[in-house]
Amino acid sequence: MLRPERPRQQASIVLKSGMVSAEIGRLCQYVFSVNGRRLFDGGHMLLNRRTFTAMTAVSVATAAVLPSQVRAAGRSSFKAIAFDGFPIIDPRPVFARVEEIFPGKGAELSALWRTRQFEYGWLRTLGGRYTDFWRVTEDALAFAAKALKIELLAEQRDRLMQTYLELKAWPDVGPALRQLRDAGLRMVFLSNLTAPMLDAAIKNSGLEGLLEPHLSTDRVQAFKPDARAYQMGVDAFGLPKEEIVFAAFAGWDVAGAKWFGYPTFWVNRANAAVEELGVASDGMGSGLNDLVAFATGR
The missing domain is CATH 1.10.150.240 (Putative phosphatase; domain 2)
Known part of the structure; x- marks a missing residue:
């Protein structure tokens, strides 16, 4: 075989x-x-010319392997986004x-x-x-x-x-979350961080009211990439996996979300290398503006 x-x-x-x-x-x-x-x-x-070229090649390659089902469904079919903590929170x-x-x-x-x-x-x-x-x-x-x-x-x-x-949010977060909200997308943290840690970041950043109640792994007593952690998003939104984008900060979280079955966007703020775990993100960018474009089809 x-x-x-x-x-x-x-x-x-x-x-x-x-x-x-x-x-x-x-x-x-x-x-x-x-x-x-x-x-x-x-x-x-x-960054030198070689590094920049390599990074560009990765971006092109990532776009080339977008799953056909995501292309066929159309990005406007996404109804919710589950965020890891650090695409939003600056550590x-x-x-x-x-x-x-x-x-x-x-x-x-x-x-x-x-x-x-x-x-x-x-x-x-x-x-x-x-x-x-x-x-x-x-x-x-x-x-x-x-x-x-x-x-x-x-x-x-x-x-x-x-x-x-x-901790506070990255500078691009507030405007991006408001664009996503205005586009009708529901949003939530799905994070290993505790609820008080997430609450503090939201309050420090003036982002109250934009996200639904936090999905901390404390709820299921299992850290990502355990499937029980990712399942919280499906249960909370009441939506099929295919309609929920998972926004990851780390490559291992990209893999975990893909294994679970989420369409996954990598907010790769650190320009980290792609993991060798047999899966690739459906989209990748350096900030939340790229996520907005991916999730809304703009």
């Missing part, structure tokens, strides 16, 4: 014994730019705060912290030992500091955690 050809994708993701994702380091390099000032530069974020202040508290160590600590954040969530889901994302984040921070032999005082830990409750 012939194996179906896998979609062409840029680069690859290697999950080693420690489950460390190359995307995590890429993201932490990206988030180390606040107010236009680069706080960390590992040399990977500087960069967290990592800037790490550098502020631990000068010269912020990049390394942030990378390991964020890696363990997701690893712990996935392991707890697989092992049936769920705890919420706030606790997972706190545990991951404690591990990262210990592994790097950085003394983490309780006051420093609390200050870093508090930053998660001070």
